[in-house]
Amino acid sequence: MTRTALITGANRGIGLEIASQLARRGFHVVIAARDEASSGQAVTQIRASGGRATFLSLDVSDSHSIREAASEFGSISDRLDVLINNAGIYTDKEVTIATVPRELLVRTFQTNSFGPLEVTQAFLPYLRRAGTSRIINVSSGYGQLDRMSSDAPSYSLSKLTLNGVTIMLADALRADGIAVNSMCPGWVRTDMGGPGATRSVEEGADTAVWLADEAPHDMTGTMYRDRLEIPW
Ligand SMILES: NC(=O)c1ccc[n+]([C@@H]2O[C@H](COP(=O)([O-])OP(=O)(O)OC[C@H]3O[C@@H](n4cnc5c(N)ncnc54)[C@H](OP(=O)(O)O)[C@@H]3O)[C@@H](O)[C@H]2O)c1
16 A cells, blocks of 8 residues: 655755655655645656655644645545654744744744644544554754754754654654654755755755654654664
8 A cells, every 4th residue: 555644844945855755765745835836846846756746735833724734634545654744944043042032932833843743633543544653753953952052042942842742742652553753854955954054955854764664663752863863
């Protein structure tokens, strides 16, 4: 049976690369994104390479959009094998923990932390139906406790919270056969990472693709970079 993977923010950057690689491995990939034009191009690109791809409208910062997307997904598949919470924003500019405004914290958390949790909750019926399924949260070294500094305050705290979400969901869903992990792609040349970043999108996507397709299923509640466990 063809496995289905839903990737949030798959219209560009690391998400698009994860979707392209999973499609090449035989997954039916669902491009869950808010921009229809670039998502349509992503779907066309994957189909042109012989892959199977479908667009699903989803804004992870909007509860109504999440509910609508989960309902609409039922017309695509009755089960979901892999959910990759990739969509994210980095909006800290010239702020530190000493100056970050509450509004910026709220905005970043809505997308980077509460979004992945609410998307997971909404798609749980489909993940449960798949038998053994996986949730992969695209986090960051900025969210690691031992790497915290005063910089990028809303982004770092949102990814720290996302890692907490990973740990708690792994515990809650272990009995359902759903593995939940965080991964860090490293510093990647995307719109977010900028042209000076050290890694290609292929390198940035690799660990998420490995978790989705190859990693032992009993690995859950852990964070990875370069296919290796790293500390929280
Ligand atoms: N690049 C790096 O160096 C790096 C390092 C560590 C971790 N990460 C993480 O990797 C993930 C992907 O980053 P990237 O480098 O590929 O960033 P990117 O090029 O800026 O792409 C971000 C993606 O997230 C989507 N997105 C943002 N807000 C959304 C929302 N509310 N609903 C749905 N989609 C939304 C964007 O969609 P739109 O086109 O609609 O804006 C876009 O597809 C993020 O979680 C990021 O934190 C990146």
